[in-house]
Amino acid sequence: MPMSQFFDDMYGTDGKLRPAYAAIAQWLAETPPEVLETKREEAERLFRRIGITFAVYSEGGGDTERLIPFDIIPRVLDADEWGFLERGLKQRVAALNRFLTDAYGSREIVKAGLFTDAHIDTHPAYCRQMQGVAVPGGIYTHIAGIDLVRTGVNDFYVLEDNCRTPSGVSYMLENRSVMMRLFPELFARVGVAPVARYPQDLLATLRSVAPPDDEEPCVVVLTPGQFNSAYYEHSFLADEMGVELVEGSDLMVVSKHVYMRTTAGPKRVHVIYRRIDDDYLDPLVFNPNSVLGVPGLMEAYREGNVALANAPGAGLADDKAIYMLVPEMIRFYLGEEPILKNVPTYDCANESELAYVLDHLEELVVKETRGSGGYGMLVGPHATKKMRDAFAKKLRQDPSAYVAQPTLALSTCPTFDGDQSAPRHVDLRPFVLSGADGVRIVPGGLTRVALKDGSLVVNSSQGGGTKDTWVLHANGAGNRGAR
Amino acid sequence: MLARAADALFWLARYMERIDNLARLIEAAQSMAGVSSEAEEWRSALAAAGVDELYDEAYSEITPDSAARFLCSGTNPSSILNCIDNARINARAMRTAITRDMWEAVNQGWIESRQLTDKNFGPAMLPGTLDWVRQLSTRFAGAYETTMLRGDSYWFVRLGAALERADNTARILDVKYHLLLPRDSSGVGGMLDYYQWTSVLRAVSAVRAYQWLYREEVKPWNVAEMMILRPEMPRSLRSCYDTITLCLDELAKSHGAKRGEAHRMAGSIAAELRFGRISDIFQTGLHETLTLHIDRARELGDQISNLYMR
Numbered sequence: 001m002p003m004s005q006f007f008d009d010m011y012g013t014d015g016k017l018r019p020a021y022a023a024i025a026q027w028l029a030e031t032p033p034e035v036l037e038t039k040r041e042e043a044e045r046l047f048r049r050i051g052i053t054f055a056v057y058s059e060g061g062g063d064t065e066r067l068i069p070f071d072i073i074p075r076v077l078d079a080d081e082w083g084f085l086e087r088g089l090k091q092r093v094a095a096l097n098r099f100l101t102d103a104y105g106s107r108e109i110v111k112a113g114l115f116t117d118a119h120i121d122t123h124p125a126y127c128r129q130m131q132g133v134a135v136p137g138g139i140y141t142h143i144a145g146i147d148l149v150r151t152g153v154n155d156f157y158v159l160e161d162n163c164r165t166p167s168g169v170s171y172m173l174e175n176r177s178v179m180m181r182l183f184p185e186l187f188a189r190v191g192v193a194p195v196a197r198y199p200q201d202l203l204a205t206l207r208s209v210a211p212p213d214d215e216e217p218c219v220v221v222l223t224p225g226q227f228n229s230a231y232y233e234h235s236f237l238a239d240e241m242g243v244e245l246v247e248g249s250d251l252m253v254v255s256k257h258v259y260m261r262t263t264a265g266p267k268r269v270h271v272i273y274r275r276i277d278d279d280y281l282d283p284l285v286f287n288p289n290s291v292l293g294v295p296g297l298m299e300a301y302r303e304g305n306v307a308l309a310n311a312p313g314a315g316l317a318d319d320k321a322i323y324m325l326v327p328e329m330i331r332f333y334l335g336e337e338p339i340l341k342n343v344p345t346y347d348c349a350n351e352s353e354l355a356y357v358l359d360h361l362e363e364l365v366v367k368e369t370r371g372s373g374g375y376g377m378l379v380g381p382h383a384t385k386k387m388r389d390a391f392a393k394k395l396r397q398d399p400s401a402y403v404a405q406p407t408l409a410l411s412t413c414p415t416f417d418g419d420q421s422a423p424r425h426v427d428l429r430p431f432v433l434s435g436a437d438g439v440r441i442v443p444g445g446l447t448r449v450a451l452k453d454g455s456l457v458v459n460s461s462q463g464g465g466t467k468d469t470w471v472l473h474a475n476g477a478g479n480r481g482a483r
Numbered sequence: 484m485l486a487r488a489a490d491a492l493f494w495l496a497r498y499m500e501r502i503d504n505l506a507r508l509i510e511a512a513q514s515m516a517g518v519s520s521e522a523e524e525w526r527s528a529l530a531a532a533g534v535d536e537l538y539d540e541a542y543s544e545i546t547p548d549s550a551a552r553f554l555c556s557g558t559n560p561s562s563i564l565n566c567i568d569n570a571r572i573n574a575r576a577m578r579t580a581i582t583r584d585m586w587e588a589v590n591q592g593w594i595e596s597r598q599l600t601d602k603n604f605g606p607a608m609l610p611g612t613l614d615w616v617r618q619l620s621t622r623f624a625g626a627y628e629t630t631m632l633r634g635d636s637y638w639f640v641r642l643g644a645a646l647e648r649a650d651n652t653a654r655i656l657d658v659k660y661h662l663l664l665p666r667d668s669s670g671v672g673g674m675l676d677y678y679q680w681t682s683v684l685r686a687v688s689a690v691r692a693y694q695w696l697y698r699e700e701v702k703p704w705n706v707a708e709m710m711i712l713r714p715e716m717p718r719s720l721r722s723c724y725d726t727i728t729l730c731l732d733e734l735a736k737s738h739g740a741k742r743g744e745a746h747r748m749a750g751s752i753a754a755e756l757r758f759g760r761i762s763d764i765f766q767t768g769l770h771e772t773l774t775l776h777i778d779r780a781r782e783l784g785d786q787i788s789n790l791y792m793r
Contacts, residue, residue, distance in 0.1 A: 048594065049587055049590065049591060049594075050583075050586075050587070051575070051578075051586065051590050225576075226572070226575045226576050231575075232578075235575075235578035235579050236578075238579045239578060239579040244484075244485055244488075244579070245577075245578070245579045246485060247487070249487070250485050250486070250487055260485060261485065261486045261487070261793075262484055262485055262486060263484050263485075263486055263489045263635060263734070263738065263791040263792070264737075264738045264739065264741070
């Protein structure tokens with residue numbers, strides 16, 4: 001393997017095979033490309049048959065159910081790497097929950113001078129109806145997806161925090177089950193930590209925040225419906241947890257308590273894992289035209305008669321301007337040094353930083369402060385002069401809408417391109433569950449891969465795919481030997 | 484369970500049962516080609532499917548090809564393809580209430596149905612296409628029968644399938660009822676009559692069953708008795724209503740013994756079929772009896788919906 005300017009998960013930067021990938025390398029060496037291609041096709045058939053599709057909002061209509069491409073070569077992390085990430089993730093999400101509780105509470109962080117009231121109050125994801133509401137267990141983001149990238153053997157960076165309603169966990173689980181079905185012999189050789197307990201962990205987390213009642217807490221998953229792009233995931237999680245998948249019209253509020261309409265009449269609901277946006281939750285409080293939500297839901301919530309996960313207003317923490325302050329938050333709330341690094345970020349709202357950004361556009365990635373999904377961003381090194389000039393104009397017009405980051409040398413991972421395995425850039429989204437009774441993280445996450453040679457954009461809406469993510473058992477790092 | 488889930492399961496089963504009946508109707512009409520007036524056969528098939536008026540709006544005359552296409556695909560909202568679409572929409576809305584095998588049967592069928600082209604409904608390939616439709620319906624029935632927990636979901640699925648089947652049997656018999664009316668004995672045994680009665684049996688896939696039950700030549704009153712009153716015949720009204728009352732009883736058990744108009748109605752129809760005599764039915768009028776059954780199937784569906792699906 002030649003030396004590379006990028007850190008490769010399998011070959012590092014020096015071209016030497018890393019121990020965690022020993023079994024993968026052996027497997028790739030002994031498996032002809034035709035076999036890999038056949039397996040890839042079989043994987044695609046499986047995904048289609050199970051119906052793991054996502055909807056794309058296309059202009060022309062047509063077939064809007066697509067598969068996210070799946071790459072059959074797993075991404076591997078050894079037990080030490082994972083242990084490090086796990087500690088960092090717990091710390092970071094703890095601080096984010098503390099921040100949200102504080103922002104909607106007494107605002108100690110403002111008193112300490114790290115933040116301004118205006119910064120919080122004017123934020124579009126700030127939910128004023130939540131100010132002063134005591135949420136169960138002080139948890140705002142019960143399910144957080146933290147996007148990580150790697151640039152070197154010990155260099156992991158947090159790219160983005162997703163505290164609102166992160167999706168993708170069904171891919172983590174289905175990718176694993178498809179891999180186990182396609183390559184049972186590989187799992188026999190390598191000790192891979194299981195991820196299958198995620199639904200049980202999620203259910204335990206949700207039940208931990210249920211309001212006290214004599215009955216066993218009733219948990220439901222609230223979906224906008226089958227035409228939503230993540231509908232598969234909503235139904236998958238409800239099914240795996242063994243709880244009802246409801247739409248807004250299935251729920252009603254009577255005397256500040258939430259009930260679902262069943263064949264046997266109304267049944268009390270205690271916890272709602274909601275996969276609809278804040279704005280649509282309750283037409284009486286938010287968007288009055290919403291037909292997806294439940295009239296009266298927010299009042300029942302404020303009374304403490306139902307728990308919502310994630311809490312309304314949790315999206316405040318997803319903002320890229322707030323992201324810049326997370327290391328400070330960790331020091332402020334937890335008194336600890338941050339374990340996971342932030343990507344250095346230039347805030348274009350700041351005049352001197354804007355000037356720097358404008359001068360260095362060809363080496364920076366510029367993102368909308370409030371954007372997501374890889375849209376509306378400029379990848380400087382890959383853009384033409386014309387594109388950069390056009391973007392510079394937008395920047396000058398509304399500088400506070402943008403932040404900029406250096407282009408990271410994202411690590412690569414061997415990926416099957418149809419003929420052979422070739423390095424492609426990857427990121428990683430682990431899922432962190434926070435309940436009143438503690439934090440749970442299953443070992444792994446969703447690895448997204450930019451399938452185009454040289455591309456750094458891993459978003460599924462822009463040609464990205466996914467991979468199974470293996471965390472090796474502590475005692476079995478690498479090869480346990482063929483059985 | 485969720486009221487909306489009960490509704491989706493009930494209709495999922497109805498659509499999957501309906502495609503089977505549509506396929507059999509088309510096969511029965513085809514088998515009469517060259518024996519009786521083709522146009523008449525196809526008109527009765529369209530009428531049994533309840534789409535004869537829609538057909539007349541779309542076409543000026545009845546040809547076997549256009550009638551078969553209309554029942555299979557195209558603008559007809561109750562076509563086989565549209566039923567498969569609707570079945571999948573209901574299945575997808577309630578992924579959590581159905582088993583993976585059921586979902587895969589419906590989803591795989593839907594994926595395959597999207598690959599059918601005009602050619603698949605043309606004379607050369609239609610028989611193969613209809614085989615595929617019946618297999619799809621059977622695969623679905625096998626999937627729920629073998630994989631569902633015997634809970635509310637299962638009873639709603641079975642209830643939907645049984646009610647749909649009762650409705651279809653009544654409809655098929657009703658469009659053929661004039662063939663089943665007793666005539667003077669000179670008419671019996673003619674080649675044409677033989678084919679026509681056999682076609683009624685074929686439409687409900689009961690040619691062999693008739694032989695086993697009656698061990699004599701095909702006689703119209705036997706056919707009527709078999710399809711209305713015989714408990715051994717899985718498509719008879721009697722069998723369907725036995726299943727309907729069973730499902731409703733099970734649902735009452737799991738809903739704190741709560742019963743409604745649906746229970747009273749189903750029980751009364753089942754009793755009538757159980758103690759009825761074919762001679763009395765012919766006395767009342769076969770057409771009148773069948774029309775009443777079609778109306779009552781609709782009314783019972785509404786009552787079930789009132790009780791569980793609101």
